[in-house]
Amino acid sequence: MSVLRKSTVALVAQRAGVSVASVSRVLNNLPASESIAAKVRKAAEELGYVPDAMARSLKVGRTEQIALAVADVGNPVYVTMMHAVSEVVREAGFRLVLSSTGNDPNDVVELLDNLERGYADGVILSPLRITDEIIARLTSTRLPVVVIGSLPQGVLLDNVRADSRTGVDIAVARLKATGRKHIAFVNGPVDTVPGSARLTGYLAAMESRGLPTTADMQVEASDFTYAAGLEAAQVLTAQATPDAILCANDLLAVAVMKVITSKGLRVPEDVAIVGMDNTDLADHANPSITSVDLGSAERAREAARLLLARIEDPSRPSETTVVSPWLAERESTAEGASRGKNVKARKPELEEGVS
Amino acid sequence: MSVLRKSTVALVAQRAGVSVASVSRVLNNLPASESIAAKVRKAAEELGYVPDAMARSLKVGRTEQIALAVADVGNPVYVTMMHAVSEVVREAGFRLVLSSTGNDPNDVVELLDNLERGYADGVILSPLRITDEIIARLTSTRLPVVVIGSLPQGVLLDNVRADSRTGVDIAVARLKATGRKHIAFVNGPVDTVPGSARLTGYLAAMESRGLPTTADMQVEASDFTYAAGLEAAQVLTAQATPDAILCANDLLAVAVMKVITSKGLRVPEDVAIVGMDNTDLADHANPSITSVDLGSAERAREAARLLLARIEDPSRPSETTVVSPWLAERESTAEGASRGKNVKARKPELEEGVS
Numbered sequence: 001m002s003v004l005r006k007s008t009v010a011l012v013a014q015r016a017g018v019s020v021a022s023v024s025r026v027l028n029n030l031p032a033s034e035s036i037a038a039k040v041r042k043a044a045e046e047l048g049y050v051p052d053a054m055a056r057s058l059k060v061g062r063t064e065q066i067a068l069a070v071a072d073v074g075n076p077v078y079v080t081m082m083h084a085v086s087e088v089v090r091e092a093g094f095r096l097v098l099s100s101t102g103n104d105p106n107d108v109v110e111l112l113d114n115l116e117r118g119y120a121d122g123v124i125l126s127p128l129r130i131t132d133e134i135i136a137r138l139t140s141t142r143l144p145v146v147v148i149g150s151l152p153q154g155v156l157l158d159n160v161r162a163d164s165r166t167g168v169d170i171a172v173a174r175l176k177a178t179g180r181k182h183i184a185f186v187n188g189p190v191d192t193v194p195g196s197a198r199l200t201g202y203l204a205a206m207e208s209r210g211l212p213t214t215a216d217m218q219v220e221a222s223d224f225t226y227a228a229g230l231e232a233a234q235v236l237t238a239q240a241t242p243d244a245i246l247c248a249n250d251l252l253a254v255a256v257m258k259v260i261t262s263k264g265l266r267v268p269e270d271v272a273i274v275g276m277d278n279t280d281l282a283d284h285a286n287p288s289i290t291s292v293d294l295g296s297a298e299r300a301r302e303a304a305r306l307l308l309a310r311i312e313d314p315s316r317p318s319e320t321t322v323v324s325p326w327l328a329e330r331e332s333t334a335e336g337a338s339r340g341k342n343v344k345a346r347k348p349e350l351e352e353g354v355s
Numbered sequence: 356m357s358v359l360r361k362s363t364v365a366l367v368a369q370r371a372g373v374s375v376a377s378v379s380r381v382l383n384n385l386p387a388s389e390s391i392a393a394k395v396r397k398a399a400e401e402l403g404y405v406p407d408a409m410a411r412s413l414k415v416g417r418t419e420q421i422a423l424a425v426a427d428v429g430n431p432v433y434v435t436m437m438h439a440v441s442e443v444v445r446e447a448g449f450r451l452v453l454s455s456t457g458n459d460p461n462d463v464v465e466l467l468d469n470l471e472r473g474y475a476d477g478v479i480l481s482p483l484r485i486t487d488e489i490i491a492r493l494t495s496t497r498l499p500v501v502v503i504g505s506l507p508q509g510v511l512l513d514n515v516r517a518d519s520r521t522g523v524d525i526a527v528a529r530l531k532a533t534g535r536k537h538i539a540f541v542n543g544p545v546d547t548v549p550g551s552a553r554l555t556g557y558l559a560a561m562e563s564r565g566l567p568t569t570a571d572m573q574v575e576a577s578d579f580t581y582a583a584g585l586e587a588a589q590v591l592t593a594q595a596t597p598d599a600i601l602c603a604n605d606l607l608a609v610a611v612m613k614v615i616t617s618k619g620l621r622v623p624e625d626v627a628i629v630g631m632d633n634t635d636l637a638d639h640a641n642p643s644i645t646s647v648d649l650g651s652a653e654r655a656r657e658a659a660r661l662l663l664a665r666i667e668d669p670s671r672p673s674e675t676t677v678v679s680p681w682l683a684e685r686e687s688t689a690e691g692a693s694r695g696k697n698v699k700a701r702k703p704e705l706e707e708g709v710s
Contacts, residue, residue, distance in 0.1 A: 074431065097422075
């Protein structure tokens, strides 16, 4: 990136009365308002610059890469996000590269150190844990950043959030409507952003709907993974006899269903199961699993849009978008199923009358 | 990367009588033979260079990034590969970035164009289709490249291969040993590297074991995806009554099992199912699915090792490694199961005597 190139673009920007980023967009044929485009072309012409050559030069300066950093590429919710981000940024001429940051907050810091060396024009992060160190790093980088996941109040970063609390509430409401009363909760670690929000949501939903819950009915898996879900389900079934199990993601739900059916219980007749994230896993499971859709594709698209806007105009005010959840109903909570086993745990009238 | 730095390292390499890459490895504390390390340190000392500063300078010249390009990040076989590559390259001080190339061969060419601009020190590719264009691009790049997947004879690139043919043969042998005779095959597209190899393997295995197969028993899914598997399974079940279905990957197997059980057939009692790749999907399925393990983790680790060796010494001769397959047996081919339905398709003696 030569100093000469920078000043050429800067001169055009100055003359046109627009930002350097706007000049870059126009010369790279990215979407820009017609009035801005006209100003840029006019200024370039007046200064005697050949837009094509400038665009080529700009392209060299840009990496044309957008990085997406997720906690676990093995979780299909991130695959959905990846495809959605890729679609949006490709249209704008960028290539998506993916990094797995794992569970270690230091990974995020290291990744930013690395990206700042010039491997991406911006980054979308979806960390499991938001530490003070990560926030300090994110707010000090010159790299355009968008965070998918909730940030503490007062942090001025572009931010796209799910509404886990409402999502959990929708699931509990539906389970109650189909006659379930003993709704257990298999959560991921509560020191994570989703784990914390989902536990709060579960407790609030149970209380507001007059459903009792005890410590026996709540199990915290060691991670948001299938293996952790198997262990958590063993713990839960050893200490409680729920007629419904809400799981903090679909990997946990698939694991819980495996353990439940291995004990001779039927899904949904004896136990209803609900996952979260509405991934392919929930759809491919047999029976298919009802899952709270937290708008992963929509969040990812919105994050990509915010990042492109930030790249174009680094000085724009930060934005926070909250995407609303909905329930994708499948076989694991079907109402029509007759319930033959595990009757003791429920009142007799619940065994009939659901159709 | 300054010319000064290059010549400093080159001078040390020349004096030590080793390659520039070896100097780089020693100064970056990467694994190197003790004799080479001693030569490099001696030469650096004699020339009055401070190894630490040189190492820092070298680090700036290197991207410290390795790219892994896969056809579909949503396929868990690639997640396995990603984790395995990441482990190996991290130990050597590199960060892994992932790119999805999709089904379009042009994507691979574009990706290489991009990486050559200096975003990675090397790339591991696992394309679904190996076109002449891709080979031309791969053999002309100055970027260290390793291909996971079979290459045409005579292509001098580091290459790690699965042995799909043997893998399919092991599966067919096992199905025959458990009394299955009507073994159908749900393949992915035959114009892909795995699709072509797996079809060849299926036909050879059936013939060599004296098992008849007809066109009705072979369905080519439009892709290696779950959705394509659902369609293929509908076609297969409409035209044939197999007692076993071999699927060209686990996503197809999960889809086939869903269709089979939706028709009231039991797995494994009525129909045995075998997948390929031995991913988490096969393990998480209910019943769990027997799958041919094509050594995805081992192939990925080997590819990472070859790439690190190539980065160290760009002039070393190219290597081809073939990883042997094995069968991960699970519930979907269990022998003990009694077979009540679909009896007509088999000889009576097969209904008993398996335990």
